[in-house]
Amino acid sequence: MTNHDHERALDLIMRRGPEQITAPEAAWLESHLAACPQCAQYVNDFDNTGRLLRSVAITASPRLVAATQQRLRARALQMREQQTRMVLIAISFCIGAMSSALSAWLWWKFGGWAVERLSLPVSIVAPGIFLFLLLPAVVIAALMLAFPQPVFESRFMAALAREREGDNQ
Ligand SMILES: [Zn+2]
Numbered sequence: 001m002t003n004h005d006h007e008r009a010l011d012l013i014m015r016r017g018p019e020q021i022t023a024p025e026a027a028w029l030e031s032h033l034a035a036c037p038q039c040a041q042y043v044n045d046f047d048n049t050g051r052l053l054r055s056v057a058i059t060a061s062p063r064l065v066a067a068t069q070q071r072l073r074a075r076a077l078q079m080r081e082q083q084t085r086m087v088l089i090a091i092s093f094c095i096g097a098m099s100s101a102l103s104a105w106l107w108w109k110f111g112g113w114a115v116e117r118l119s120l121p122v123s124i125v126a127p128g129i130f131l132f133l134l135l136p137a138v139v140i141a142a143l144m145l146a147f148p149q150p151v152f153e154s155r156f157m158a159a160l161a162r163e164r165e166g167d168n169q
């Protein structure tokens with residue numbers, strides 16, 4: 001008896017339950033099992049395992065189903081919340097960039113007049129543009145320091161996400 005015979009026997013043992021094996025295959029297997037105690041033992045173990053698995057009813061209880069659905073829903077909500085947060089960050093970035101550009105443009109337009117009115121040195125007009133580019137960021141940072149309460153509070157984010165979910169349904 002070769003290793004190949006044992007392998008063929010094991011393959012047929014595993015296949016004969018769920019699949020149909022041919023009559024010559026079944027006959028060959030029977031004769032092999034009669035002559036090979038190892039493979040006969042394997043058949044025994046294989047059948048016992050099958051019986052054991054069938055005796056443990058693997059059915060999901062309604063509570064398990066509900067808990068799983070609940071978890072999936074929470075995960076979906078969390079993902080939407082992250083998306084919403086990214087949108088708000090992008091909007092904040094655009095507002096920041098636009099306010100910087102506007103501030104610098106106003107200084108570029110009216111800086112000369114302001115320098116003249118306040119009798120400041122004319123040499124600050126050009127570097128002043130950089131100051132006014134940074135000014136909105138400085139103002140926003142100062143406001144955030146003054147009001148440390150997080151604006152994008154998670155309950156607010158969750159409410160936004162739920163609203164979007166409602167739109168999708
Ligand atoms: Zn064998």
